[in-house]
Amino acid sequence: MENKKIVIIGAGVSGLVATINLEKAGYEPIIYEQKDRVGGRVQTDYIDGYTFDKGFQILSPNYPAVQKYLDIDLLHLKYFFTGAFVFKKGEQGKLGNPAKDFDILFSTLFSKLANFSDKLKIIKLYRSLKYKTFEEIFNSKNQTTLDFLKSFGFSDKVINNFFKPFYAGVFLEENLDTSSRMFEFTFKLFSETKAGIPEKGIQAIPNQLANQLKQTTFHFNTKVKSVEDNAITLANHTQVEADFIIIATETSDLVSNLKNQPQEWKSVDNLYFEVENRVINLPMIGLVAEENTLVNNFHYLSLASEPKQILSVSVVKNHNLSNEELAKITQKELLDVCDIKINKLLKHYKIPKALPNIADVNYQIPHTETKLKDRIFLAGDVLSNGSLNAAMLNGESLR
Numbered sequence: 001m002e003n004k005k006i007v008i009i010g011a012g013v014s015g016l017v018a019t020i021n022l023e024k025a026g027y028e029p030i031i032y033e034q035k036d037r038v039g040g041r042v043q044t045d046y047i048d049g050y051t052f053d054k055g056f057q058i059l060s061p062n063y064p065a066v067q068k069y070l071d072i073d074l075l076h077l078k079y080f081f082t083g084a085f086v087f088k089k090g091e092q093g094k095l096g097n098p099a100k101d102f103d104i105l106f107s108t109l110f111s112k113l114a115n116f117s118d119k120l121k122i123i124k125l126y127r128s129l130k131y132k133t134f135e136e137i138f139n140s141k142n143q144t145t146l147d148f149l150k151s152f153g154f155s156d157k158v159i160n161n162f163f164k165p166f167y168a169g170v171f172l173e174e175n176l177d178t179s180s181r182m183f184e185f186t187f188k189l190f191s192e193t194k195a196g197i198p199e200k201g202i203q204a205i206p207n208q209l210a211n212q213l214k215q216t217t218f219h220f221n222t223k224v225k226s227v228e229d230n231a232i233t234l235a236n237h238t239q240v241e242a243d244f245i246i247i248a249t250e251t252s253d254l255v256s257n258l259k260n261q262p263q264e265w266k267s268v269d270n271l272y273f274e275v276e277n278r279v280i281n282l283p284m285i286g287l288v289a290e291e292n293t294l295v296n297n298f299h300y301l302s303l304a305s306e307p308k309q310i311l312s313v314s315v316v317k318n319h320n321l322s323n324e325e326l327a328k329i330t331q332k333e334l335l336d337v338c339d340i341k342i343n344k345l346l347k348h349y350k351i352p353k354a355l356p357n358i359a360d361v362n363y364q365i366p367h368t369e370t371k372l373k374d375r376i377f378l379a380g381d382v383l384s385n386g387s388l389n390a391a392m393l394n395g396e397s398l399r
């Protein structure tokens with residue numbers, strides 16, 4: 001066994017993967033985590049038999065990091081069809097990649113939500129990305145997703161009816177200002193393979209990572225206040241010495257005299273409702289393509305055969321509404337635009353720090369750039385891009 005003392009701050013997906021690699025190298029790491037469990041932004045609450053993920057997120061089995069660190073079969077993913085069911089007053093229907101998904105071939109080709117030339121361009125984009133590696137995507141020109149879509153020749157019609165609402169839900173911003181590298185990355189993933197949510201909720205992912213750890217000590221409910229060159233100070237003022245410190249979260253609050261700006265974040269509200277009816281019978285994401293609505297996307301947690309229908313709804317737009325006002329407006333929009341009748345609100349999560357807002361995204365932080373100071377190293381999605389893939393790969397970059 002290596003006898004160096006290594007302390008990790010943060011038991012999110014990135015900190016856990018860093019710890020897995022440290023154990024493999026013979027260390028016995030110590031993790032300090034401010035919350036009561038592993039997972040960070042990947043958490044599920046289990047209440048009254050319901051599985052409430054804190055924010056709608058899905059896992060692509062095609063993430064290279066997933067294939068390295070997770071046993072996909074054990075997660076029992078509940079897959080979504082590619083594409084989405086679009087709701088707009090007067091028009092609605094399924095839209096997706098007609099070249100890949102036979103189930104939505106005809107509905108996409110005949111949908112009035114896009115021009116025929118847009119449908120051909122979706123196939124052209126899919127084919128052009130098929131042989132592009134993720135590294136090539138992240139080395140390509142950095143422009144906004146909106147500029148990319150326009151220069152690719154997509155019409156305003158398909159941009160407003162599909163790309164804007166769909167990618168607002170993925171990027172958690174409505175203007176498609178996010179780098180086109182993230183667009184190409186996620187379009188490639190989502191158009192090639194179905195993505196899904198683990199049967200036991202998204203928390204099953206960090207739980208599976210944590211189960212791989214055998215030599216690690218966890219300190220939960222323990223907030224780290226600051227990081228010095230060879231020690232950390234906890235919120236209760238205890239100092240813990242360490243040979244090496246890994247910060248697997250944003251650094252700005254922890255290390256003094258850092259020149260980098262505080263991390264900017266994108267937020268989302270996730271509401272769970274018990275509803276009376278189903279308006280989509282396939283496992284598909286519903287999108288609201290009205291410009292002024294707050295509701296961005298929704299999906300049913302329950303199967304059609306189950307007695308109670310549970311809906312997860314995401315609101316991406318920034319707002320200053322109280323929880324009651326937001327629930328009321330959401331309920332009205334779901335009825336007016338999608339004909340969904342709400343019985344009651346079950347849960348509401350406000351997630352102010354959901355995805356890091358990063359202008360110059362990269363695929364994975366190079367091994368040589370993880371060192372902040374002699375004994376302090378960095379991990380986390382904040383170094384690259386807001387995804388489970390980047391979180392895991394950056395945990396691995398420390399080697």
Ligand SMILES: Cc1cc2nc3c(=O)[nH]c(=O)nc-3n(C[C@H](O)[C@H](O)[C@H](O)COP(=O)(O)OP(=O)(O)OC[C@H]3O[C@@H](n4cnc5c(N)ncnc54)[C@H](O)[C@@H]3O)c2cc1C
Nearest residue numbers: 010012013014034040041055057058224380381387388391
């Ligand atoms: C609503 C939402 C939707 C998303 N959708 C997707 C998706 O569909 N697909 C996808 O791939 N990714 C998605 N993501 C992104 C993905 O969840 C993140 O990229 C990933 O979880 C980041 O992991 P991390 O370990 O880098 O950071 P975090 O999960 O933030 O982990 C950091 C950990 O450090 C702890 N910590 C922070 N400060 C301290 C301190 N001072 N002391 C002790 N502990 C501390 C935190 O409590 C946390 O546990 C989504 C995220 C959210 C929130």
